[in-house]
Amino acid sequence: MTRDEIVSWLICDDPSPLYQRADAVRKEFCGDAIHKRAIIEFSNCCERDCHYCGIRRGNFGLTRYRMEDSQIFAAAQAAAALGYRTLVLQSGEDRYDATDRICFLIRNIKKMTNCAITLCVGERTGEEYRAMREAGADRYLLKFETSDRDLFRALRPGSSYDERINCLRRLRELDYQVGSGCMVGLPGQTPETLADDILLMKEFDFDMIGIGPFIPHPDTPLQNSSGGSLEMTLRMIALARIVTRNAHLPATTAIGSIHPQGRQMALRCGANVIMPNFTPQEFRAHYQIYPNKICINDRPADCAVCVDGMIRSLGRTVATDPGHSLKRGGRGIAQTACKSGEGSYNKRKAG
Ligand code: SAM
Ligand code: SF4
Ligand code: FES
Numbered sequence: 001m002t003r004d005e006i007v008s009w010l011i012c013d014d015p016s017p018l019y020q021r022a023d024a025v026r027k028e029f030c031g032d033a034i035h036k037r038a039i040i041e042f043s044n045c046c047e048r049d050c051h052y053c054g055i056r057r058g059n060f061g062l063t064r065y066r067m068e069d070s071q072i073f074a075a076a077q078a079a080a081a082l083g084y085r086t087l088v089l090q091s092g093e094d095r096y097d098a099t100d101r102i103c104f105l106i107r108n109i110k111k112m113t114n115c116a117i118t119l120c121v122g123e124r125t126g127e128e129y130r131a132m133r134e135a136g137a138d139r140y141l142l143k144f145e146t147s148d149r150d151l152f153r154a155l156r157p158g159s160s161y162d163e164r165i166n167c168l169r170r171l172r173e174l175d176y177q178v179g180s181g182c183m184v185g186l187p188g189q190t191p192e193t194l195a196d197d198i199l200l201m202k203e204f205d206f207d208m209i210g211i212g213p214f215i216p217h218p219d220t221p222l223q224n225s226s227g228g229s230l231e232m233t234l235r236m237i238a239l240a241r242i243v244t245r246n247a248h249l250p251a252t253t254a255i256g257s258i259h260p261q262g263r264q265m266a267l268r269c270g271a272n273v274i275m276p277n278f279t280p281q282e283f284r285a286h287y288q289i290y291p292n293k294i295c296i297n298d299r300p301a302d303c304a305v306c307v308d309g310m311i312r313s314l315g316r317t318v319a320t321d322p323g324h325s326l327k328r329g330g331r332g333i334a335q336t337a338c339k340s341g342e343g344s345y346n347k348r349k350a351g
Helices: 003-011 016-030 069-081 099-112 126-135 149-155 161-173 191-204 230-244 253-258 262-268 300-313 334-338 344-349
Strands: 033-036 038-043 086-091 116-120 139-141 177-184 208-213
Touching: 003 191, 003 230, 016 230, 033 300, 038 069, 069 086, 069 099, 069 300, 086 099, 086 139, 099 116, 099 126, 126 161, 139 208, 149 161, 161 177, 177 191, 177 230, 191 230, 208 230, 208 253, 230 253, 230 262, 253 262, 262 300
Parallel strands: 038 086, 086 116, 116 139, 139 177, 177 208
Antiparallel strands: none
């Protein structure tokens, strides 16, 4: 798809043909199985001040927490006991959570469970990424947020777009399965800049791509912004599916937070992953990167039951493998992901 074609899908009156095509591409290249990733938000401490984020350093009204090692291990084991094969460890950027500690967590979780580990702990040095990879981390999620450099600079003080992209390159070189993505509806974003986001996803050929609406948080500088719409976010997910074919695309918590059926709709428009919250209930209210986040009053077991029901209600199946990247041909360990024949890699190889 050209930039102009992408823009025309973003502004057209009737996106339903786009959604149907994305669902067909998802079915052909990823199959019907939905991968579940248990997310553990292990700290809300952050040294950055991103204008869009509710846990930014400048939000002094927030109760800060760092989960103990034992609490993180218990959450990981609870997810593994429920059959989860991927754990996502997410936090703010916090020097207290030094690489040594994160490596210690990874090594122990790997001993305790048979789960793949995705890290989502922000911008770090190449050496830190290397140490975490050597400790056993399989994947890394670092959204580029927006491909509009000026907007990126304005929204993320002290961070540069080039450095973010360099981090993604370093992660790729270290043979992580690399996830990235963007927010939809940031102030100043246009259909053209969103089209550039899609083209960047295509160019980088990410293994995973998270696309969610920007939701304004009342205690941030963007409190008066309008935020992203359900429909624009669905169009972006569908376009990402069509251009990337077999990237893993989550139905994000954010899209579920702006519409009660948001995740279900995303799963019908190209998404093939869901990330239920396994953060212990006592911490959830403090990890509100945006307001009205779903599941704040639920426990991990509630979310586990809920997503299984959601998957069944869509007539889809629960994946039982770790859900490694479907984009092989040299990246990491994911050949197993294609053994079921659901992945695209074998099909592409076969011609
Ligand atoms: N600190 C790490 C980082 O920034 O990459 C990881 C944690 S951060 C909370 C995870 C993601 O939350 C960001 O990549 C961003 O896309 C998303 N996020 C932050 N504030 C948001 C908001 N107000 N609405 C929607 N998504 C938001
Ligand atoms: Fe910190 Fe990430 Fe939020 Fe930025 S988006 S303030 S780096 S947690
Ligand atoms: Fe948490 Fe539905 S996913 S209650």
